[in-house]
Amino acid sequence: MRLIFTLLFFTASISCYSQDAVVSFTDAIKSNIKKYNSKTDIEFEKGNIERGNALFDSLVQNHLVGSRFDDYSFKSVNSRKVKLSKIKKPVFIITYASWCVINKGEIPALNKLARKYDDEVQIIVVFWDVKSDVKKLARQFNNHIKVCYANEAYKNDQNVVATLKHYLGFPTSYLLNKDLEVVDIKRGGIAIPPKTAFKKAFDLNYNTFNDRVVSLIQNQNTVPGKLAAIE
Numbered sequence: 001m002r003l004i005f006t007l008l009f010f011t012a013s014i015s016c017y018s019q020d021a022v023v024s025f026t027d028a029i030k031s032n033i034k035k036y037n038s039k040t041d042i043e044f045e046k047g048n049i050e051r052g053n054a055l056f057d058s059l060v061q062n063h064l065v066g067s068r069f070d071d072y073s074f075k076s077v078n079s080r081k082v083k084l085s086k087i088k089k090p091v092f093i094i095t096y097a098s099w100c101v102i103n104k105g106e107i108p109a110l111n112k113l114a115r116k117y118d119d120e121v122q123i124i125v126v127f128w129d130v131k132s133d134v135k136k137l138a139r140q141f142n143n144h145i146k147v148c149y150a151n152e153a154y155k156n157d158q159n160v161v162a163t164l165k166h167y168l169g170f171p172t173s174y175l176l177n178k179d180l181e182v183v184d185i186k187r188g189g190i191a192i193p194p195k196t197a198f199k200k201a202f203d204l205n206y207n208t209f210n211d212r213v214v215s216l217i218q219n220q221n222t223v224p225g226k227l228a229a230i231e
Contacts, residue, residue, distance in 0.1 A: 025182060026163050028067040032059060033167050060185045069180040072160050074126055074148035077138040082124060082146050084180055090220045092213060093124045093174040095164060098133045100171075103192050105202035107140045113209055114144035120217055126150060128165050175212060177220040184219075186212060 036059045043052040073083040084091060094110070096102060114123045124146045127134045131149055138147040150157040150165075164172070173186040190208050192201050 022068045022181070023066075025064065025067040025069045026159075028063050029163060029167050032063045056187060060182075064182050064185055067182050069174070069176050069182055070160070070163070071180065073156075074124065074146075074150060074160075075131070075154075075157075076146055076148050077131060077135055082148055084176075087122045087178075089178050090121045090183075090216050091124060091174075091176045091180070092121050092216060093126060093176070095126045095128065095170040095172050095174075097170055098127055098129045098137055103189055103201065103205060104196065105192075105198055106190070106205045109202055109205035109209055110145060111142045112206060113213055114142060117213055117217070118144045121213055122146065124148060126164075128161065128170060173209075173212060175216040177216070183216055184212070 036055060040052045040055050043049075043055065069084065071083065071085045073081050076082050110123060110125070117123075123144070125141060125148065127137065127147075127149045128151065129149050130151050130153065134147065134149045141147050150160050152158055152161045152165075164174075168185070168187060171187075171189050175183040175185070177183050190204055192204055196204075
């Protein structure tokens with residue numbers, strides 16, 4: 001009788017542990033990126049851009065949402081390190097590179113959002129560059145935004161660059177709740193025609209990023225339900 005009870009307790013413990021276990025973001029992306037890449041390559045070769053983008057949404061919603069983001073420690077341009085676990089509120093990370101032109105009105109839109117939601121969300125901008133190339137660009141962001149950089153030439157940056165830059169590209173937005181669980185990921189910039197007036201470009205950027213921030217705030221305690229897989 002004691003043996004049966006022990007076995008039942010042991011089985012229940014394993015079951016509870018399995019339900020509570022959280023998959024790391026790195027493990028989730030490594031386990032699924034190869035299959036995703038092979039499928040999107042086929043669709044893009046056929047010219048099915050919408051289908052390829054839908055596959056990315058499926059990858060995010062079915063395999064990455066709810067995973068635990070790695071507790072990265074980014075280097076800031078002001079020489080202070082930014083460790084994600086110490087922020088204690090939802091985090092909105094967007095990645096760039098200095099050699100790519102940022103959308104007209106995008107930085108002012110992010111600055112306005114950072115001021116508006118400063119008490120609720122921390123915005124972090126990460127450039128895949130060396131510090132010297134980022135310092136000038138960093139002056140365009142206000143002090144509510146943490147401007148950081150990472151480069152594969154730096155030994156301690158190899159993991160974050162391999163996972164975020166090489167797997168998902170840039171610009172990419174990562175929305176994390178206060179426990180560093182992935183709420184959503186959005187890849188690519190906003191399509192703004194070259195001759196668009198600044199005010200219109202600003203509004204397009206602001207409205208898009210505002211929707212993402214509001215969604216993050218609303219889902220900071222619960223991770224959204226996952227969509228059906230796209231085969």
